Amino acid sequence: MIKTWELDPGFKHEIMKEPGGEHLTSCYQCSTCTIGCPITEIVPSYNPRKIIQMSLLGMREEVLSNPDLWICLICQTCTARCPQDVGISDLLSAIRRIAEKDEEAGKLKIESPRPLFDTAFLHTVEKYGRLYDIGLAMEYYPKREGSFVAGQKAMMKDYMAFGMRMFFKGKMGPLGGHGLLKGVLPSKIKKTDVMKKIFKWAEEKEK
Amino acid sequence: MSITKLAYYPGCPSEATALDQHISTEAVFEKLGVELVEVEDWNCCGAAEAENPMLVYALNARNLAIAERASLNIMTPCSICYYNLARTAKALKEDEKLSAEIKGIDSSLEYNGTITAKHVLDVLVNDIGMDELKSxxxxxxxxxxxxxxxxxxxxxxxxxxxxxxxxxxxxxxxxxxxxxxxxxxxxxxxxxxxxxxxxxxxxxxxxxxxxxxxxxxxxxxxxxxxxxxxxxxxxxxxxxxxxxxxxxxxxxxxxxxxxxxxxxxxxxxxxxxxxxxxxxxxxxxxxx
Missing domain, CATH: 3.40.50.11810 (Rossmann fold)
Structure with a gap:
């Protein structure tokens, strides 16, 4: 049941202030987004239409703590089919960023490991200018599993066979096509100082 | 055929898991007589992991700007890199204020909208063209x-x-x-x-x-x-x-x-x- 006195009428404005969230109020609840969504096919509870309606109503807490926020593929199918140009893919991304800010402020606990993954990914880009797969995994797995040892175990389980496959195909490691330790060592750009400036600016913009 | 030279943005997977795509792209364009000039010191586009569009715009402004200084359209074999490069080009062309702000981060991010981003598949079929390929x-x-x-x-x-x-x-x-x-x-x-x-x-x-x-x-x-x-x-x-x-x-x-x-x-x-x-x-x- 919706308790009207618990609703946050400001929530829709909060979303609309985020880049990508601008067109929230254009939604007229036709459900085209949800009918065509490949995730809804697999996870029936997943319902972008409902997330939008709950946001419009101001159900801030329920929206931000919904675990389904984190299984969006960003595949843009909803965005492409929306007759109202709501830009649902970008809108959900805006909502996820609000959830992340709430978590940073200690107001919310996000169960999904996805923010950890995205952060670890971007840390390698900030540091080296390019994605560094191994650096990403070394940060992500221990954080997800809660300890270094558990992280290493989980990483091995997921990536031992994969890593060997890539090694023998010459895509990573000493047999690599571009150099002796391609993929093992990070590929670092020269202008990492510019990367630092970019990340600092983007972080400020998010505040 | 009009294209003889393109800026080439390989993207991060080209160095490891998509080495095969990278090698074959270079080989195909060499055979077609189109010179690919790798975007010097290119950086990651932010992929799907950069959820903040401002971060995407700033990261890709740098890549676009490097290609623009060489007066070459920028081509990538990756769909996500393409999306990020193309939406950045569009956003910066349409929003002067944003463009100026991003240039303010570092002068190397100055992109003036004179070159465009393309995906390899688009270049092959629509720019080089079916007749040329057939021959x-x-x-x-x-x-x-x-x-x-x-x-x-x-x-x-x-x-x-x-x-x-x-x-x-x-x-x-x-x-x-x-x-x-x-x-x-x-x-x-x-x-x-x-x-x-x-x-x-x-x-x-x-x-x-x-x-x-x-x-x-x-x-x-x-x-x-x-x-x-x-x-x-x-x-x-x-x-x-x-x-x-x-x-x-x-x-x-x-x-x-x-x-x-x-x-x-x-x-x-x-x-x-x-x-x-x-x-x-x-x-x-x-x-x-």
């Missing part, structure tokens, strides 16, 4: 292909270069090379699951399996694709999917540039066809 094709691909497009080729519409529901660019190329496209319209634009690979592998594997299974039951000899993340999911992770779901798929997955390279008469070893995770030897026997 250079020397071998026939006697194979049945499941053309898989994934995301960002036909959607979102601001950056799309093919139909959102029934894209055809790869189909056309495959026909041109003598190959047969199997019925695949249901799967063509379904996401491969890649973005959830590291956080919800169960969903990602399910999606990839559906695509590969459909290709198999349609009688395809291989799946053709145009994005390194799709390649990661459908090819590099295929053995992991088989193990996790206790099934056998064994479906070769190749990049469209690898197939085109074969049709242009380039040696398989120069197209990285020994690097695809699922063995491609049987496929190579059908190129005559």
């Amino acid at each position: 250079k094709i020397v071998k026939k691909l006697n194979i049945k292909v499941a053309p898989y497009y994934g995301c960002y080729i036909g959607r979102p519409r601001e950056t799309a270069y093919d139909d959102p529901d029934d894209p055809v660019l790869m189909d056309k190329l495959i026909e041109l090379m003598g190959g047969e496209n199997v019925p695949f319209s249901q799967m063509k634009t379904l996401c491969c699951g890649g973005p959830l690979m590291m956080t919800r592998a169960d969903i990602a594997f399910d999606m990839a399996r559906t695509i590969l299974d459909t290709a198999k039951s349609a009688g395809a000899d291989c799946v053709a694709l145009a994005c390194p993340l799709c390649g990661m999911m459908l090819d590099a992770k295929q053995a992991d999917i088989e193990k996790a779901l206790n099934i056998k798929i064994e479906m070769p997955v190749v990049y469209i540039t690898q197939l085109l390279g074969l049709a242009l008469g380039i040696d398989a070893s120069k197209l990285g066809l020994d690097k695809n995770a699922v063995d491609t030897k049987e496929l190579l026997g059908k190129v005559v």
